[in-house]
Amino acid sequence: MFRGPAVPANQIHDFHPPIAPSGLYWVVPVPERALTISPDGNTFTLEMRNVPVVDQPRWPALDSIATPAQMTFKMVWKSTGEPVRYEDPSKHFRFIGTRASCQLEAQVEVPSVGFSWKSGPLNTSKSDFAILGDEVNGRYYDN
């Protein structure tokens, strides 16, 4: 979040899960029924409530203090139908899918400092890059 233009000097909050001891980066499990995929595979809807995250306003500074917070959000990807294929044999991954649109509505809370924030409705946000599809990587790449 930024007060003013989105440049590092204006960053006032940064919400994300902690990095796992394994190095898994800002990744958390998705509860059952939180992710729905339309039968035709063209729409993904991810909706999660009260996800434990941290607020690190000075991220990515190494000494950026992490304050416990929670995040509730809904995110919707919709395929545009334009095919996309990314593959890198040296990195053992292959993605086959389509371009997409993605919109997000969210709210966050940092109880210890009495801060909360709520975004506008889903249709007031947009992302400049989005894709959805199928991927294989690692041990599944050659199979």
Add this chain to the structure above:
Amino acid sequence: MDLLTDSRRRHSRRDILKSSALAIFPLAVGSGNSSLPDQQPMTANGGTEPYPIPWLDKNGSHNQPAGANLEPSHIYHFKGRVARCSTFTGVGTDNQGNRIAFGSPTTDYGVMQGEFWGARAAQQGAFTHI
């Protein structure tokens, strides 16, 4: 002086017998410890959590930026459905009534659902990078 030979000469047959008896003492104690048989059988296959992408980004993290020709998944040894997005723009309001924008070129999200490898076996699950 041959220290090894000299050392051997200092030990009598009685000393050796004493030492042998002491040497098997830990084994005797171990077999008589009643707590060991109560332990649950266990494996040592690692955790069932997914592996991170093995290579590092420019910041030295197991993080994959979102973008064309970049890998969408954040977990390795994975096959399944993925969605990825970045460069968000939007606005919201805090509890003081201040309008605060969110999103930047590095604001990215992703979701992965399918099979992944953990604890030396195929696992099923869904994960999100937020």
